[in-house]
Amino acid sequence: MKKDKQAGPLLQLLEVPRELDPYVPRITLLGRSELLLENHGGILSYREDCARFFTGVGTLRVEGADLRLRQMNAESLFIAGALHSISFETEDN
Amino acid sequence: MWDFLCGYVVISMRGSGIERLLNAFPNARIRAWDVVRRGGALQLTMRMRDFRRLRKLYALRRRCRCHIHILQKRGLPVWWRRLAAHPALLLGFPPALAALVFLSTRVLFIGFTEPVSAEPALLREALRAEGIAEWGTWVGVDYDAVAARIHTAVEELAYIHIDREGVFLRVETRARIPAPEFLDQSVICDIYARADGLVTEVSVLRGEARVEVGQWVSKGDILISGWMTKAQYNTHAMGTVTASRRYVGRVQAPIAGQTLIETGRAKRYGRVTIAGMKVWESGPPFPWYTLSDLRDKSLTGFLLPIGLLTGLYYECVPTDVPLTREESVSQALARAEAMALHMLPEDAVILLKDAYTREEGGVLFAYCVITTEEEIGETRVRE
Numbered sequence: 386m387k388k389d390k391q392a393g394p395l396l397q398l399l400e401v402p403r404e405l406d407p408y409v410p411r412i413t414l415l416g417r418s419e420l421l422l423e424n425h426g427g428i429l430s431y432r433e434d435c436a437r438f439f440t441g442v443g444t445l446r447v448e449g450a451d452l453r454l455r456q457m458n459a460e461s462l463f464i465a466g467a468l469h470s471i472s473f474e475t476e477d478n
Numbered sequence: 479m480w481d482f483l484c485g486y487v488v489i490s491m492r493g494s495g496i497e498r499l500l501n502a503f504p505n506a507r508i509r510a511w512d513v514v515r516r517g518g519a520l521q522l523t524m525r526m527r528d529f530r531r532l533r534k535l536y537a538l539r540r541r542c543r544c545h546i547h548i549l550q551k552r553g554l555p556v557w558w559r560r561l562a563a564h565p566a567l568l569l570g571f572p573p574a575l576a577a578l579v580f581l582s583t584r585v586l587f588i589g590f591t592e593p594v595s596a597e598p599a600l601l602r603e604a605l606r607a608e609g610i611a612e613w614g615t616w617v618g619v620d621y622d623a624v625a626a627r628i629h630t631a632v633e634e635l636a637y638i639h640i641d642r643e644g645v646f647l648r649v650e651t652r653a654r655i656p657a658p659e660f661l662d663q664s665v666i667c668d669i670y671a672r673a674d675g676l677v678t679e680v681s682v683l684r685g686e687a688r689v690e691v692g693q694w695v696s697k698g699d700i701l702i703s704g705w706m707t708k709a710q711y712n713t714h715a716m717g718t719v720t721a722s723r724r725y726v727g728r729v730q731a732p733i734a735g736q737t738l739i740e741t742g743r744a745k746r747y748g749r750v751t752i753a754g755m756k757v758w759e760s761g762p763p764f765p766w767y768t769l770s771d772l773r774d775k776s777l778t779g780f781l782l783p784i785g786l787l788t789g790l791y792y793e794c795v796p797t798d799v800p801l802t803r804e805e806s807v808s809q810a811l812a813r814a815e816a817m818a819l820h821m822l823p824e825d826a827v828i829l830l831k832d833a834y835t836r837e838e839g840g841v842l843f844a845y846c847v848i849t850t851e852e853e854i855g856e857t858r859v860r861e
Contacts, residue, residue, distance in 0.1 A: 433515045
């Protein structure tokens with residue numbers, strides 16, 4: 386698995402909460418149909434059944450059915466659809 | 479809302495590097511939403527202003543090998559452009575808006591909510607006297623004050639409430655229940671039986687009972703006397719005497735019954751409702767008819783939901799048809815029961831109901847015997 390490199394010693398030294406680290410993704414799941422992904426690094430691929438997003442801690446893979454990007458901007462993505470699984474891709478993938 | 483006012487487009491992007499182009503959107507200050515994959519293409523929505531920016535990303539589009547097509551244009555600018563192409567629509571818009579504003583200040587429908595206790599015509603007249611009628615304005619009208627004035631003016635009303643919902647005026651009423659007659663208690667009275675019956679309960683408040691439980695009394699018999707035998711004085715007799723009574727419904731079993739047979743003639747039926755209130759309905763064109771083939775053709779998407787119901791009135795003629803014994807007995811028993819129930823006074827409590835048939839002189843009769851318990855006392859002033 387890709388190692389989390391963003392929580393550097395400087396942030397720890399300054400006692401800054403990790404939520405403020407712009408390289409650490411924040412994932413909010415609303416039920417099984419909506420997902421909010423903040424601090425993402427871009428879309429790697431997008432299909433109806435699978436979407437992959439680049440984040441500071443690795444590639445996030447969202448699988449489901451009828452996936453739809455309801456909103457997208459530089460910081461956040463709002464995904465709607467029937468969500469089946471959310472996982473980070475390992476080196477094996 | 480803001481997107482609608484600014485105008486937006488639904489576009490389709492096709493190519494090998496769609497995701498790369500999507501990732502370039504934030505840097506180019508392009509906001510996209512409702513991104514969905516449709517086969518090999520990506521369908522998304524963006525504002526018209528952002529679409530112009532996207533068109534300027536010429537080099538990137540070529541690098542991503544993307545082809546972009548507009549699928550739909552929506553929003554107020556598009557709507558306005560289409561409207562401008564039709565001057566008649568444009569010219570008709572202000573008067574239509576003015577008419578809408580004008581009509582929204584009027585009461586267009588007056589409805590009397592169930593149960594309508596008082597006569598609607600009487601209420602309409604009372605409302606008209608207060609200046610409330612169809613096409614009259616509701617602006618500045620205090621309906622609570624109007625209801626209070628009508629309540630005072632119309633004696634038959636016990637309750638009235640007027641409620642306005644948009645252009646609908648709903649009037650809810652209840653009729654006044656007449657107060658019982660006042661009987662001077664200093665007048666010497668006796669309580670007589672107003673009907674035959676078997677006494678089941680005697681309750682004397684004033685006076686002396688002349689009957690007891692289990693005794694059969696006939697109509698006109700004195701039940702409670704105002705004469706106090708021991709004290710030797712007359713008083714106003716008060717009390718209740720309950721008796722058990724029987725009501726018999728007797729009906730001859732019919733040989734033939736009537737049924738409605740269609741003649742083949744038919745006429746259209748129609749009914750129009752606006753927001754659930756009936757505006758128009760075609761009356762029955764035949765004295766005997768059946769209504770069928772009803773189809774709901776309601777229109778939605780308007781300011782008010784418009785209901786259209788169509789169908790056909792089929793002309794019928796009542797025709798005698800022979801009945802089987804079972805049908806004949808069933809009909810006769812139902813009629814006998816209805817006849818017996820019709821004879822019951824309002825305060826009667828049904829204790830027992832029995833129905834049977836009997837042949838009398840070769841003719842079949844149906845009987846329904848209902849046993850009740852009811853108050854049979856009737857106060858009369860002694861002359």
